[in-house]
Amino acid sequence: MSIVRRIGVSPRERGCASAHTCPDIFELADGDFAIIGTDRTAVLDPTLPEDAGRANYERIVVISRETLIRAKPYIPEK
Secondary structure, eight states: OOOESSSSOOOOGGGGGGGTTSSSSEETTTSSSSEEEEHHHHHHGGSSSSTTTOOOOOOEEEEHHHHHHHHGGGGGGE
């Protein structure tokens, strides 16, 4: 498993003072995506809709709205 590219602009370009504490989105070699964000599993898990599920090894990660909006043009259509 390896990172192929960043999806969107760098944290510094989004105004993050330190690239060590900002959310980020990456495309992986297998086509999946990796997200750096804040783990909010404990807070959000009880509020998931009935038709949503999460395995014990999965986490609910929150990223800022700006991170996703600025990444949108870089997300592949297929």
